[in-house]
Amino acid sequence: MSEHETDTRETVVDKYTATNSFAAQIQQLRQSIDGIDTEIVKLLARRFAITDTVGQLKAQAGFAPADPDREHQQVAQLRALAEQEGLDPMIVEQYHALVASVAKERHAHIAH
Numbered sequence: 001m002s003e004h005e006t007d008t009r010e011t012v013v014d015k016y017t018a019t020n021s022f023a024a025q026i027q028q029l030r031q032s033i034d035g036i037d038t039e040i041v042k043l044l045a046r047r048f049a050i051t052d053t054v055g056q057l058k059a060q061a062g063f064a065p066a067d068p069d070r071e072h073q074q075v076a077q078l079r080a081l082a083e084q085e086g087l088d089p090m091i092v093e094q095y096h097a098l099v100a101s102v103a104k105e106r107h108a109h110i111a112h
């Protein structure tokens, strides 16, 4: 398999936790992952509550859902932060594309 190919094999790590110390370590790290995911979901709920309010204000003002200048600023800021934090900027680009596109769909829904 070349380094650019995706490895499609699967392992249910839980089946090995009793007998395999690597699996036991993975299980422990998964607790940290779950804690982080919990925080992310709570933050996303806060973010969408705020963007929904922005959507209501935009609808009242007669503004369109999208603001491309703001999005360019956000992406530049997030990419710089990612680089500073040692995170692949591609991850924050994909994150921003996801949240901004859902926010704009919700704005459009609020306006109609």
Ligand SMILES: O=C(O)C(=O)C[C@]1(C(=O)O)C=C[C@@H](O)C=C1
Pocket: 051, 054, 055, 065, 066, 067, 068, 070, 071, 074, 099, 100, 103, 104
């Ligand atoms: O700041 C705004 O104007 C928003 O509507 C919020 C938001 C975002 O999700 O951050 C969504 C759509 C816009 O294109 C820009 C940013």
